[in-house]
Amino acid sequence: MGSADETLPTAGISHLLEHLALFGVGRPGDHANGLVDQTVTTFHTVGDPEQVTDFLAAVTRQLVQVPGHRLDAERGVIEAEQAGRSPGVSTSLHAWRFGAHSFGLAAQPQYGITRLGLEVIEAWAHRFATRDNAVLWLSGPPPAGLRLLLPEGGFQPPPDPRWSAMPDFPCWYPGLPGGVASLSVLPRAWAATALAHVLRSRLVDELRTLRAVAYSPDTDYQPLTGEFGRLIGFSDLVAERAVEGTEAFRTVLEQLAHAAPGEGGITEADLDEWRAALAQRHADAMMPLALAAHGAWETLFRRPVEDLAERQLQQARVTPEDVRELARTALDSALLAVPPDAQAPPTPWRRAPDSAGEPVPGRGRPHLDPGHPDARLVVIPQGLTLRLDGTAHLTARTASTAAVLRWPDGRRVVVAEDATHITVEPTLWRHGRAAVQTIDEYWPEELRIEMPARAPQEVPQPVWSWRLRRWWRVLSREWVLVWAAGVAGLAVVELSSGTPLTGARWAAMAGLLTVIGVTRSDMIRLRRI
Numbered sequence: 298m299g300s301a302d303e304t305l306p307t308a309g310i311s312h313l314l315e316h317l318a319l320f321g322v323g324r325p326g327d328h329a330n331g332l333v334d335q336t337v338t339t340f341h342t343v344g345d346p347e348q349v350t351d352f353l354a355a356v357t358r359q360l361v362q363v364p365g366h367r368l369d370a371e372r373g374v375i376e377a378e379q380a381g382r383s384p385g386v387s388t389s390l391h392a393w394r395f396g397a398h399s400f401g402l403a404a405q406p407q408y409g410i411t412r413l414g415l416e417v418i419e420a421w422a423h424r425f426a427t428r429d430n431a432v433l434w435l436s437g438p439p440p441a442g443l444r445l446l447l448p449e450g451g452f453q454p455p456p457d458p459r460w461s462a463m464p465d466f467p468c469w470y471p472g473l474p475g476g477v478a479s480l481s482v483l484p485r486a487w488a489a490t491a492l493a494h495v496l497r498s499r500l501v502d503e504l505r506t507l508r509a510v511a512y513s514p515d516t517d518y519q520p521l522t523g524e525f526g527r528l529i530g531f532s533d534l535v536a537e538r539a540v541e542g543t544e545a546f547r548t549v550l551e552q553l554a555h556a557a558p559g560e561g562g563i564t565e566a567d568l569d570e571w572r573a574a575l576a577q578r579h580a581d582a583m584m585p586l587a588l589a590a591h592g593a594w595e596t597l598f599r600r601p602v603e604d605l606a607e608r609q610l611q612q613a614r615v616t617p618e619d620v621r622e623l624a625r626t627a628l629d630s631a632l633l634a635v636p637p638d639a640q641a642p643p644t645p646w647r648r649a650p651d652s653a654g655e656p657v658p659g660r661g662r663p664h665l666d667p668g669h670p671d672a673r674l675v676v677i678p679q680g681l682t683l684r685l686d687g688t689a690h691l692t693a694r695t696a697s698t699a700a701v702l703r704w705p706d707g708r709r710v711v712v713a714e715d716a717t718h719i720t721v722e723p724t725l726w727r728h729g730r731a732a733v734q735t736i737d738e739y740w741p742e743e744l745r746i747e748m749p750a751r752a753p754q755e756v757p758q759p760v761w762s763w764r765l766r767r768w769w770r771v772l773s774r775e776w777v778l779v780w781a782a783g784v785a786g787l788a789v790v791e792l793s794s795g796t797p798l799t800g801a802r803w804a805a806m807a808g809l810l811t812v813i814g815v816t817r818s819d820m821i822r823l824r825r826i
């Protein structure tokens with residue numbers, strides 16, 4: 298059970314359950330704790346056999362009989378915990394690669410924390426906290442009296458990390474200033490950890506030592522499921538040298554995939570260095586515990602557990618060609634975050650679209666601010682599209698929407714599966730309330746996330762100058778001038794001819810002119826398009 302199993306409206310539910318299961322079980326942080334990652338939730342403790350037995354019994358009991366009286370208190374605790382975290386490059390890469398969906402939820406706010414009720418949490422526990430979905434490991438023999446109070450229940454497979462909101466790879470997007478980073482999804486193999494090691498060495502040699510354009514390039518490889526893992530490479534960049542640093546970073550990725558040994562490609566010496574680093578780690582006193590924890594992880598994902606000898610045998614068999622092949626896979630599936638001041642990478646790199654959905658058809662409503670004359674908001678039952686100028690668009694299709702954030706004052710933020718966020722402020726669009734009504738009517742109810750009320754001064758209002766300029770635009774339209782001139786002309790004709798001015802005749806003539814004017818205005822508008 299982890300964040301990748303959740304949805305945007307339920308994001309954080311595993312975290313909430315983890316806190317509730319640990320409530321009252323020793324002092325938090327002393328010798329026991331819990332951890333939720335993308336696919337696994339871990340409870341761990343250190344103690345004598347009796348303490349361990351008590352801990353496991355208490356945690357598994359509270360996973361099944363969730364201490365609901367503690368729910369509101371833990372909401373606050375988690376909010377405090379979240380407030381201390383700042384989003385990094387990994388957050389941005391996850392949002393672009395996976396959207397607001399499965400593995401991308403690690404990069405989104407945990408909206409479920411403040412709002413999910415006990416029943417939903419209990420149903421979540423019922424689905425995941427079961428015998429076939431859990432593995433226990435111990436550093437010693439099972440103590441007498443060990444009991445796990447988990448019910449029967451099936452294995453819950455994790456989502457497929459190959460899913461992406463991006464249509465094509467390799468692709469890039471403008472990331473944060475001062476750094477460059479890449480993320481790839483790879484099949485799991487020893488060659489993947491070798492690749493992570495070699496990539497780090499190459500980035501340090503090239504960016505820090507040779508060119509001095511960076512301080513601390515690094516890599517991070519993590520298995521996500523039984524079959525796939527993800528590799529992140531990243532580096533800070535010396536200010537003013539982002540262009541050179543970004544190009545060097547990309548060249549290292551490309552050379553590992555395509556260059557011959559000696560020209561930047563992977564060599565036997567690279568792998569010897571990797572094996573030496575592994576041997577050093579194997580000598581660590583904590584290694585047997587790490588192996589046991591890893592074995593539990595593999596068991597959970599239905600993979601064979603390898604002992605140390607077997608692992609070393611597998612590591613010895615890795616060849617430079619294996620790593621090169623994986624480096625090609627990594628390059629072909631790479632998402633690159635480029636600092637805004639760097640150049641766009643050449644083909645085959647493509648610019649990742651800001652919004653992956655096809656725009657919905659329709660002319661749309663204009664923005665009330667005349668400063669955005671081309672902005673249009675199209676809201677139809679199938680989805681909504683926001684255009685800020687003639688070309689770029691943000692789209693959320695109803696069928697692929699991750700969540701709709703709803704404020705009491707009518708503001709809506711529609712979050713598409715690719716993590717595109719579209720804000721609709723009803724006060725800023727012509728007939729904005731009607732747009733909000735369409736959203737409320739056609740977007741599924743289970744996607745709703747109710748947000749706390751805003752202070753009245755936070756609700757944006759069209760300013761007076763906008764209104765005046767809008768009136769001037771209406772008044773200066775051709776048909777209004779034609780209409781006014783027509784009425785004035787008729788009045789002159791009638792007055793000079795001495796015919797009495799009856800109300801009925803005035804109304805008929807004004808009506809006729811209005812019809813002509815409105816038809817004309819439609820024609821004018823159509824011609825402009």
Ligand SMILES: [Zn+2]
Nearest residue numbers: 312316375378
């Ligand atoms: Zn926590």
